[in-house]
């Protein structure tokens with residue numbers, strides 16, 4: 660009897676495994692990729708250093724695309740017009756890349772705490788996302804480093820898209 664009770668208490672078994680997804684996170688230097696991801700993982704933000712030669716390694720982003728199940732594109736909503744245009748070109752390339760074009764995209768319009776930040780409506784229009792991303796699954800959300808709840812909510816939406824995709828692959 661004791662043994663049965665013990666077994667009932669202790670041998671419920673492990674919780675069901677949480678699904679894991681391979682995601683690729685891209686965006687121009689300074690957009691906040693490392694900061695956001697390290698905050699999500701509760702890592703110490705003091706150790707973050709900018710990627711050396713970030714602009715020159717952009718052409719190698721695609722080496723990390725293989726096997727990805729979803730894409731996170733981070734942009735600085737308060738960046739200069741030139742940088743915003745570069746970000747738009749990079750996002751367009753990613754949306755059309757053969758290894759990414761069928762995957763769900765989460766676009767994070769970061770740095771929203773800055774007065775110069777464009778709204779998501781402005782970014783959606785400027786990035787011409789509606790025509791380009793029609794038929795694809797993508798989410799565009801405003802966020803900033805000091806609003807991690809918004810980031811977590813966005814990730815939840817992305818996970819929902821990934822789960823839907825697993826259930827209904829033919830809808831993509």
Ligand SMILES: Nc1nc2c(ncn2[C@@H]2O[C@H](COP(=O)(O)OP(=O)(O)OP(=O)(O)O)[C@@H](O)[C@H]2O)c(=O)[nH]1
Pocket residue numbers: 686687688689690691692693694695707708709710711713769770771772773802803804805
């Ligand atoms: N005000 C503000 N600063 C931010 C925000 N997100 C990131 N930063 C700052 O922007 C700087 C660059 O952030 P990183 O996380 O290093 O950017 P990154 O995209 O990893 O850059 P690379 O590694 O060079 O590609 C850091 O000083 C961050 O503290 C934000 O939402 N608001």
Ligand SMILES: [Mg+2]
Pocket residue numbers: 692693694708709710
């Ligand atoms: Mg970084």
